Amino acid sequence: MKKRSCVILASTGTVGQRLVYMLSQHPWFDIVDIAASKRSAGLKYKERLKDSWHLDVDIPEEIAEMKIKLTEPNEVEKADIAFSALPSKEAKQLELDFAKAGYFIQSKASAHRQDRDVPLIIPELNADHLELVKLQRDTKWSGAIVTDPNCTTVGLAMVLKPIYDEFGIKSVIANTWQAISGSGIPGVPGLLINDNVIPFIAGEEEKVESEVLKILGNLEKDSIINAGFPIASTCTRVPVTDGHFETLYINTKEKIEDIQKVEKILGDFKGIPEFLKYKENLTYAPKDPIIVRKEINRPQPRLDRLAGTVPGMAISVGRIRKGVDNSSINLCLISHNTIRGAAGASLLGAEMAIMKNYI
Ligand SMILES: NC(=O)c1ccc[n+]([C@@H]2O[C@H](COP(=O)([O-])OP(=O)(O)OC[C@H]3O[C@@H](n4cnc5c(N)ncnc54)[C@H](OP(=O)(O)O)[C@@H]3O)[C@@H](O)[C@H]2O)c1
Structure with a gap:
């Protein structure tokens, strides 16, 4: 399996922290950048989360030293996938910007879940709905927005x-x-x-x-x-x-x-x-x-x-x-709610999109 590069948007939040940990352990993905709001941008991940890391395992060493970037396509590394745990209000525009910049977005935010051409995926139930990615690529951008459901x-x-x-x-x-x-x-x-x-x-x-x-x-x-x-x-x-x-x-x-x-x-x-x-x-x-x-x-x-x-x-x-x-x-x-309902849903969704050659 060729590794896919990924960035994590909203990497400092409840879901973002789970994504950081789970993606760092996953053999298919390589975390090339982490992003958050301007409150966190410029800080090392371990510095930013010294009082608010909530998992009962340590911050993965390779991520602890990374500097958090501002959530904009021209600020973070290019990557195959952007895992988004943005608040819905912020996701509305930012996810469009990342899709236009060519990222495949696997999103936990509700902003685009009901868009007509955006799939809302639980792989066991509706993996076939991923076909909508083709429509997005034919009509809108080289990237894609795929959403996971509410927890x-x-x-x-x-x-x-x-x-x-x-x-x-x-x-x-x-x-x-x-x-x-x-x-x-x-x-x-x-x-x-x-x-x-x-x-x-x-x-x-x-x-x-x-x-x-x-x-x-x-x-x-x-x-x-x-x-x-x-x-x-x-x-x-x-x-x-x-x-x-x-x-x-x-x-x-x-x-x-x-x-x-x-x-x-x-x-x-x-x-x-x-x-x-x-x-x-x-x-x-x-x-x-x-x-x-x-x-x-x-x-x-x-x-x-x-x-x-x-x-x-x-x-x-x-x-x-x-x-x-x-x-x-x-x-x-x-x-x-933060595994099947959030970070785990995003990982399973991205695995399925890789198997179906959308990433
Ligand atoms: N918690 C759950 O169980 C769960 C389950 C399913 C779905 N969700 C959804 O997942 C998303 C994240 O939820 P959460 O519980 O992780 O929230 P949270 O703990 O409040 O974290 C919010 C995250 O968003 C970032 N952020 C806020 N404003 C931003 C901006 N203007 N630009 C860029 N980043 C910004 C924060 O960065 P800073 O640290 O820099 O402020 C932080 O990383 C939401 O859309 C939520 O509805 C959550």
């Missing part, structure tokens, strides 16, 4: 996909208990979140509802036709460090005679055929993207967020049971 969307979409394909879906009610690392650095002050539940996360419910429908949609000609069922969600913040907990109530089109069939469909799910063609070459793809727990008290953030063959990349599901009738399902899930 809360990932677990929800992953679990809905096999159910949608097997039974059809009439509607979904989703409630979430989201970890504090999801709000970035400095995030929610300790005094406000300890011993508490914050019942509102700005923009989160709208993102979750619209993103799931795009991801489960079909690529037709040069756009995505969204899946067509309603989702109602309530997103809350709780004092958990990492790992979003969600409960789903799913009304299906088909009757469900046997709830064990639902467990089996979820546990057996490996991904769409387009994903399976490449799966064995993808180092960030867990063997089982969905792990079904049978115990009555699982999944839990502390016990299950790092489950699976690639820690943090599998979704754990449990308490699968009937709802009020024979066409409804109740369940809960855990997904690691």
Whole structure:
């Protein structure tokens, strides 16, 4: 495998730090530059993060000494890929600038997720949507913008996909208990979140509802036709460090005679055929993207967020049971918000784009 050069935009944030660590360990990528805002530009990475590095491993030595650049295409090294963990407002223009300058952008920001020609990718569910990169290159630029979903969307979409394909879906009610690392650095002050539940996360419910429908949609000609069922969600913040907990109530089109069939469909799910063609070459793809727990008290953030063959990349599901009738399902899930929901999603997405020769 030829190594791909990469730069990390917003390398100092919660997601950026994970990207720095995970990319530095990954044999396919070479980090040639790191960038952030003008508050950080010019400082050595270890100097800038001496009080705010949040991972329980040290800053990789080769990155610790690197100087942080300003986030502009003419300030950072040329590279095959720009991994972007920019805030959405800043990503709006900056990601366009990088795509015009020829970078393949793998983005965690929401800014372009709903653009008509921008794929919103969970490789196991819609690797075929990457075709939209060709359209961008035919019409706009030599680079590309590919987006990863919101951290809360990932677990929800992953679990809905096999159910949608097997039974059809009439509607979904989703409630979430989201970890504090999801709000970035400095995030929610300790005094406000300890011993508490914050019942509102700005923009989160709208993102979750619209993103799931795009991801489960079909690529037709040069756009995505969204899946067509309603989702109602309530997103809350709780004092958990990492790992979003969600409960789903799913009304299906088909009757469900046997709830064990639902467990089996979820546990057996490996991904769409387009994903399976490449799966064995993808180092960030867990063997089982969905792990079904049978115990009555699982999944839990502390016990299950790092489950699976690639820690943090599998979704754990449990308490699968009937709802009020024979066409409804109740369940809960855990997904690691800064790995499967952020940096790990970007790595798996970039691996898939490399396998499909877009990078
Ligand atoms: N945290 C999660 O679990 C999670 C999951 C999925 C998606 N996301 C998304 O990922 C992105 C990053 O989230 P985060 O939690 O890592 O945020 P964060 O901890 O607040 O970090 C923000 C980052 O953006 C940089 N930045 C801010 N203004 C900038 C500017 N004008 N130009 C260039 N860089 C700028 C900051 O650099 P300085 O240090 O120089 O200020 C910092 O590196 C957001 O779009 C978020 O919605 C986060």
